[in-house]
Amino acid sequence: MKKIDKKTLWALVVTLMMALVLAGCGGSGGEEDSQAGQGEEEKFKVAFVYITSAGDAGWTYAHDLGRQYLQDQLPWVDASEIVENVPENPADAEQVITQLAEQGNKVIFTTSFGYMDPTINVAQKYPDVTFVHCSGYKTADNVGAYFGRMYQARYLSGLVAGQATESNIIGYVGAHPIPEVIRGINAFTVGVRAANPDAKVKVVWTNSWFDPTVEKQSAEVLLDAGADVIAQHMDSPAPMQAAEERGKLGVGYNSDMREQAPGAVMTSPMWEWGPYYVETVQAIKDGTFDPTPTAGSLTYWGGLKEGLVKISDYGPMVPEETKQLVEQEKARIVSGEWDVFDGLLKDQNGEVKVAEGQKMTDDEMLAMDWFVEGVEGKITAPKF
Amino acid sequence: MNTDIAIAILATAITAGTPIMYAALGEILAERAGILNLGVEGMMLVGAVSGFILALHTSNPWAGLLLAMLAGGFMALIHAFLTITLKANQVVSGLALTLFGTGLAGYIGKSYVGIRLPESFRAVPVPVLSDIPIIGPVLFNHDPLVYLSYFIVPALWFLVFRTRAGLNLRAVGENPAAADSVGINVFRTRYIYVIAGGMLAGIGGAYLSLHYVPVWVENMTAGRGWIAVALVIFATWNPANAIWGAYLFGGLDALGLRLQTLNVTVSPYFLKMLPYIFTVLVLILVTRRNMLSRRGSPKALGLPYDREER
Numbered sequence: 059m060k061k062i063d064k065k066t067l068w069a070l071v072v073t074l075m076m077a078l079v080l081a082g083c084g085g086s087g088g089e090e091d092s093q094a095g096q097g098e099e100e101k102f103k104v105a106f107v108y109i110t111s112a113g114d115a116g117w118t119y120a121h122d123l124g125r126q127y128l129q130d131q132l133p134w135v136d137a138s139e140i141v142e143n144v145p146e147n148p149a150d151a152e153q154v155i156t157q158l159a160e161q162g163n164k165v166i167f168t169t170s171f172g173y174m175d176p177t178i179n180v181a182q183k184y185p186d187v188t189f190v191h192c193s194g195y196k197t198a199d200n201v202g203a204y205f206g207r208m209y210q211a212r213y214l215s216g217l218v219a220g221q222a223t224e225s226n227i228i229g230y231v232g233a234h235p236i237p238e239v240i241r242g243i244n245a246f247t248v249g250v251r252a253a254n255p256d257a258k259v260k261v262v263w264t265n266s267w268f269d270p271t272v273e274k275q276s277a278e279v280l281l282d283a284g285a286d287v288i289a290q291h292m293d294s295p296a297p298m299q300a301a302e303e304r305g306k307l308g309v310g311y312n313s314d315m316r317e318q319a320p321g322a323v324m325t326s327p328m329w330e331w332g333p334y335y336v337e338t339v340q341a342i343k344d345g346t347f348d349p350t351p352t353a354g355s356l357t358y359w360g361g362l363k364e365g366l367v368k369i370s371d372y373g374p375m376v377p378e379e380t381k382q383l384v385e386q387e388k389a390r391i392v393s394g395e396w397d398v399f400d401g402l403l404k405d406q407n408g409e410v411k412v413a414e415g416q417k418m419t420d421d422e423m424l425a426m427d428w429f430v431e432g433v434e435g436k437i438t439a440p441k442f
Numbered sequence: 443m444n445t446d447i448a449i450a451i452l453a454t455a456i457t458a459g460t461p462i463m464y465a466a467l468g469e470i471l472a473e474r475a476g477i478l479n480l481g482v483e484g485m486m487l488v489g490a491v492s493g494f495i496l497a498l499h500t501s502n503p504w505a506g507l508l509l510a511m512l513a514g515g516f517m518a519l520i521h522a523f524l525t526i527t528l529k530a531n532q533v534v535s536g537l538a539l540t541l542f543g544t545g546l547a548g549y550i551g552k553s554y555v556g557i558r559l560p561e562s563f564r565a566v567p568v569p570v571l572s573d574i575p576i577i578g579p580v581l582f583n584h585d586p587l588v589y590l591s592y593f594i595v596p597a598l599w600f601l602v603f604r605t606r607a608g609l610n611l612r613a614v615g616e617n618p619a620a621a622d623s624v625g626i627n628v629f630r631t632r633y634i635y636v637i638a639g640g641m642l643a644g645i646g647g648a649y650l651s652l653h654y655v656p657v658w659v660e661n662m663t664a665g666r667g668w669i670a671v672a673l674v675i676f677a678t679w680n681p682a683n684a685i686w687g688a689y690l691f692g693g694l695d696a697l698g699l700r701l702q703t704l705n706v707t708v709s710p711y712f713l714k715m716l717p718y719i720f721t722v723l724v725l726i727l728v729t730r731r732n733m734l735s736r737r738g739s740p741k742a743l744g745l746p747y748d749r750e751e752r
Contacts, residue, residue: 111548111660119555262702265710269664270655271461275454276699282450283703294662295556296655318558318657436707 101136105163109170111142116293116312120329121169127332146172159184188342195355202349207361209245211327213398214369214384215309216249218324219287221380226257229280231290231297233267235437237426239291244430245398251432261435270296298323314370326370354420363392404431452580459692461649465670466684468642475635476615476742480536482643483667484543489514489644490651491551494658501561503652514644515637522636529746548660562656585653598681615740618747672721691717
């Protein structure tokens with residue numbers, strides 16, 4: 059008995075110590091919350107659901123910057139409530155969203171594709187709460203769907219890459235072969251070839267959104283295959299660092315990646331969610347928010363014109379001439395005179411997909427599952 | 443052209459395999475002492491983040507590496523205390539360590555995400571040796587941590603199989619009661635090797651954050667700790683085999699990506715599963731040859747040792 063007592067005592071001591079450590083950690087976070095939440099009763103509560111931690115330097119990070127912008131711009135809003143690392147399965151997501159609705163949040167932004175059905179389901183039970191879901195295709199009376207025309211920013215970054223390449227091979231590290239990524243690769247390639255009709259874009263899929271080691275390896279593989287510019291649809295800056303180490307160039311994604319690879323990154327297509335969040339929360343408060351789809355199945359599909367997407371400032375290696383070309387093309391898109399997927403557009407086999415003078419509809423763009431001419435790579439999941 | 447591709451694949455196999463190898467070497471030591479530590483992933487992450495933070499503040503990757511070792515060792519100490527002194531279930535404690543380490547690393551590293559390391563480990567070609575055709579670019583055009591591993595592997599093999607200390611270590615893992623009866627301090631031995639294992643896992647993590655992707659991002663090991671655990675079995679608990687296994691597992695990663703640029707289509711999911719298939723095959727082979735007792739799994743692996751229950 060004595061032995062057990064001693065062991066139990068030790069176990070208790072350890073548990074207590076760990077609890078204290080954890081309490082210490084929790085404490086520092088908690089103070090921030092309570093400061094932000096002073097006079098919480100009167101404030102308009104807005105909550106965010108994230109797929110990863112806000113510290114991923116990528117997708118969620120961009121949303122969180124938008125949230126901070128919202129908090130700074132609208133002092134009557136309390137946007138301190140975030141839930142990170144929420145799995146996309148219905149049980150977990152619904153539970154988290156329900157809880158946020160119960161806690162008196164007036165607006166809940168759910169920022170990953172997989173939250174679509176959970177958001178719709180929970181929304182039915184809370185008609186007084188407005189839900190806004192990112193990157194899906196379902197809406198309801200109190201559920202809006204929003205996304206950004208990232209392809210427009212990617213087109214501009216393609217121009218930069220097309221002008222920079224000397225080997226005429228540009229490598230593109232892609233995540234998963236789904237329409238969002240394919241659309242980005244296509245738009246990028248259209249841009250590359252507008253600047254340099256001889257250039258090709260080689261694609262390697264990592265089959266992951268985030269795995270820095272594999273991302274870097276993919277970039278190295280592309281560099282070995284002759285690429286002298288690397289672009290990416292991945293969340294980490296690893297592909298840019300691979301390019302930098304070999305003295306080659308790159309086009310980042312999600313955030314201004316010049317910070318992580320200053321020698322390589324010419325520019326990065328970026329999200330700018332902040333103004334949209336401000337506008338939307340204001341509209342919801344004023345009662346003017348209307349979730350009816352306006353672009354394909356989306357309530358809101360903002361692009362360069364709305365400032366929802368942009369390309370970051372340029373690295374020093376980008377020549378003045380390229381900057382002018384980008385400005386000129388950007389003006390064409392912003393004015394609505396032209397869009398990236400306007401005809402004439404051919405696929406990889408040279409077949410005409412969009413005829414001269416035709417425009418692709420938003421629905422077609424949102425469901426894109428083919429590569430434009432100039433892309434080297436395959437979309438279908440390979441079989442062995 | 444073809445030899446260029448082969449050289450590139452082999453060189454990538456080495457860089458991709460090195461972090462897994464360090465972690466696996468550490469796990470081999472711990473398991474040789476009879477302690478299963480499934481917290482490799484957690485120890486790697488804590489090593490990666492703490493090494494990164496110190497390297498960032500001091501601009502010295504070697505200082506970062508040192509802290510990564512200490513942090514990995516400290517994480518292992520928690521496991522050692524729970525499983526050796528308190529005789530807690532090793533699987534549960536190890537899993538808890540992975541979960542704890544993942545969360546802790548994310549918490550500590552929160553404000554360091556995406557910052558670029560001013561001074562990281564860079565590739566340093568070895569003079570003369572790197573000029574040898576084929577072998578040079580494959581083996582001798584790497585960063586210091588890879589060269590270090592060339593020495594650590596034979597050193598550990600020698601330690602485990604050719605020294606008194608190694609004999610004691612294996613005895614503790616095979617039959618702690620017998621080891622105890624001839625005067626080996628089972629508890630001390632187990633503590634030492636579990637902590638040393640954690641330090642090696644810390645190096646494995648730091649390899650990623652201080653060299654390969656010199657940035658801290660949450661969960662950057664992306665499951666490599668688990669591959670390391672599989673690699674231990676693949677290597678039949680022998681440090682010398684860990685080097686081939688690690689390069690094989692690392693090479694598979696690199697190969698799948700390279701095949702895409704050559705327009706060969708192999709399912710990436712198939713390639714991802716291969717390390718584990720190899721592990722299962724090796725297990726079957728080793729067990730069939732009935733060599734478990736001699737070369738394979740330490741007999742007392744996973745069992746707490748209690749002097750009073752001898």
